[in-house]
Amino acid sequence: MRFLMLNWRDPKNPISGGAERVTLAHLLALVERGHEVFWYTNDFPGGAREEVFERIKIVRGGGKGSSILKAISWYRRQPRFDLVMDQHHGFPWFAPWWCNTNCVAYIHEVLGPIWSAFYPEPVSTIGRWQERWTHWLYRNVPFWTPSESTKKDLHAHGVRSVTVIPNGIYGGSGDLLRLLPDTPPLAMLEEKPLQLPLRLICVSRSAPNKRVEHAIQAVKCLADRNIPVQLKVVGVGDAKVELERLTKSLNLQDKVIFTGYLSEEQKNSALREAHFLVHTSMREGWGLNVIEANAMGTPAAVYPVGGLIDSTVPGQTGLVTTAETPESLADALAGIIKTPELYSRYRVSAWERSKTFSWKEILPQMAAWLEASAQKH
Numbered sequence: 001m002r003f004l005m006l007n008w009r010d011p012k013n014p015i016s017g018g019a020e021r022v023t024l025a026h027l028l029a030l031v032e033r034g035h036e037v038f039w040y041t042n043d044f045p046g047g048a049r050e051e052v053f054e055r056i057k058i059v060r061g062g063g064k065g066s067s068i069l070k071a072i073s074w075y076r077r078q079p080r081f082d083l084v085m086d087q088h089h090g091f092p093w094f095a096p097w098w099c100n101t102n103c104v105a106y107i108h109e110v111l112g113p114i115w116s117a118f119y120p121e122p123v124s125t126i127g128r129w130q131e132r133w134t135h136w137l138y139r140n141v142p143f144w145t146p147s148e149s150t151k152k153d154l155h156a157h158g159v160r161s162v163t164v165i166p167n168g169i170y171g172g173s174g175d176l177l178r179l180l181p182d183t184p185p186l187a188m189l190e191e192k193p194l195q196l197p198l199r200l201i202c203v204s205r206s207a208p209n210k211r212v213e214h215a216i217q218a219v220k221c222l223a224d225r226n227i228p229v230q231l232k233v234v235g236v237g238d239a240k241v242e243l244e245r246l247t248k249s250l251n252l253q254d255k256v257i258f259t260g261y262l263s264e265e266q267k268n269s270a271l272r273e274a275h276f277l278v279h280t281s282m283r284e285g286w287g288l289n290v291i292e293a294n295a296m297g298t299p300a301a302v303y304p305v306g307g308l309i310d311s312t313v314p315g316q317t318g319l320v321t322t323a324e325t326p327e328s329l330a331d332a333l334a335g336i337i338k339t340p341e342l343y344s345r346y347r348v349s350a351w352e353r354s355k356t357f358s359w360k361e362i363l364p365q366m367a368a369w370l371e372a373s374a375q376k377h
Contacts (some may be wrong), residue, residue, distance in 0.1 A: 001035050001036070001083070001371065002081045003027070003030055003035055003038070003081065003085065003370065004039075004075075004081045004083070005027055005087065006040050006041075006084065006093040007019075007039065007087045007089075009042065010039055010041040010053070012058075013044050014044065015261075018285075018288060019285070023087065023204050023216070024054070026366050027056050027205045027309065028056070029363040029367045031054075031055045033367055033371075034074065036057075037055070037056050038059060038081075039056050039058050040059070040061070040071050040075075041059070041067075042060065042063050042064070042312055043063060045217065048257065049061070061074060068093055072098050075098070080101060081099070083100065083370060083374035084099040084101060084104075086103060086105045086106065086215060088106070088243055089108075090115075090127065092105065092134055096141050096267050102375075102376050104141065104373050105144075107143050107285075108286070109145075109307060110135070110157070110283075111127070111131055112128060112306075113168065113283065114209045117208035117282060118209070123363055131157075132157050136157060136160050138159060142161045142162075142163065142373060143159055143161065143162045144162070144241065144285040145287055146164065146165065146166050147164065147284075147306065147307050149307055150285065152306075165362060165365055165366050165369065166357060166362060167286055168357050168358055168359035168363065169182075169288065169291050169358075169359075170185065170295065170357070171358035178286065182264075182266060183264070183295050183354045185294075186295065189297050189347065189348065189351050190272070194275055194336070194343040196234040198222070198228065198230070198276075198330075198337065199232075199274045199276075200219070200232070200278050200333075201232045201233075201234065201270055201277050201293075201298075202234065202235075203235060203267065203289045203293070204233075204237075204281070205235050206233075206239040206240040207238065207239055208239060209289060210239075211282060212233060212239070212280060213243060213246055214303075214325070214326045215280050215329070216233075216246055216250065217246075217326035218280075218326040218329040219331045220252060222334065223255060223316075229333075230255055231255060232257050232274070233256065233257065233258045234259050234260075234261075234262050234270060235261070236261050238257065240260075243324045268296055272296045272298065275298070276298065276300060276318075276319070276333065277289065277290060277293035278300070278329065279301075279302040280303050280324075280329065281303065283307060284306065286310060286311055287300075287302070287307045287311030288311075290318075291354050292354075293350075294317060294335050294350035294351055295354040298347070299318035299343070299350045300312045300317075300350070301321070302318065302320055307325065308320070312350075313353070316349050317349045318346055318350060319333070
């Protein structure tokens with residue numbers, strides 16, 4: 001069969017991220033099952049018009065405001081596809097109205113409040129309205145997503161059919177093992193008593209929607225309570241300079257360390273050393289780094305937002321705060337220090353649960369669902 005993925009970015013785009021890595025996993029699974037797979041995406045400086053990447057035929061054309069028209073023009077010259085996958089990142093491709101074949105929508109998260117993190121009023125309000133209107137327009141198109149929270153949001157916007165298939169973290173084979181980050185759960189859970197100083201880690205792109213500043217402010221709250229604490233901030237992004245300035249203004253230079261980019265091996269080592277991963281994002285598609293931390297024997301302390309309440313099971317595999325504030329995060333962490341036996345239970349439960357997110361189990365489910373969607377008529 002012939003499959004087409006529509007996505008604003010591809011793996012070679014300089015601004016590609018986690019969505020592209022997961023998309024690559026899904027498409028490689030289809031290739032390995034003998035299907036012909038195309039990926040239409042936006043152009044970028046230095047990007048070839050067409051190329052084959054890992055047996056996936058990538059076609060680039062257009063940018064913001066023009067790539068949809070370019071895609072339509074290219075598509076009309078192609079043999080019939082069995083399935084078109086319309087991936088949403090704030091805006092869709094409107095493929096159901098021009099592809100003339102089976103079509104599904106793929107979405108990681110409903111942006112909602114994230115619009116306000118990147119755009120001022122009234123643009124952010126228009127963005128939220130557009131997103132809700134788009135989902136209503138797509139209400140009869142089958143969606144797939146990695147989290148129950150996103151499914152709930154889509155249903156609230158009128159979408160009728162949503163399939164949830166989570167992402168994997170380890171256990172790929174062949175090309176998948178070579179191309180995807182592979183974080184197999186520890187073979188044995190190492191001893192890691194909850195002793196002071198409390199070791200925290202934040203693994204995140206430094207962007208407004210990630211709210212890394214909340215993690216830094218939570219360290220200040222703990223320090224003000226005379227609780228020894230350390231925080232490692234792993235990742236890069238445009239907001240890094242501002243975060244370093246905040247750290248200095250709060251006099252936390254001896255408690256907050258910015259590591260920048262780390263290799264997978266270095267990142268996993270840092271996760272093993274930490275007592276908690278802290279995640280204060282506005283919203284996530286699923287919270288992949290939470291499960292990766294769990295695989296390293298480290299539970300998470302997260303905000304009560306979509307995606308993070310899917311990757312962390314409240315009261316079982318980690319802490320979910322009562323509010324989206326640094327004070328609430330500090331309260332949760334200060335409380336767990338008093339009950340180290342509860343921390344040990346969280347560690348074991350989180351580690352055991354991480355073993356269920358194997359690509360070898362998830363990708364065949366995903367590929368089978370896409371194949372069934374391609375055979376509807």
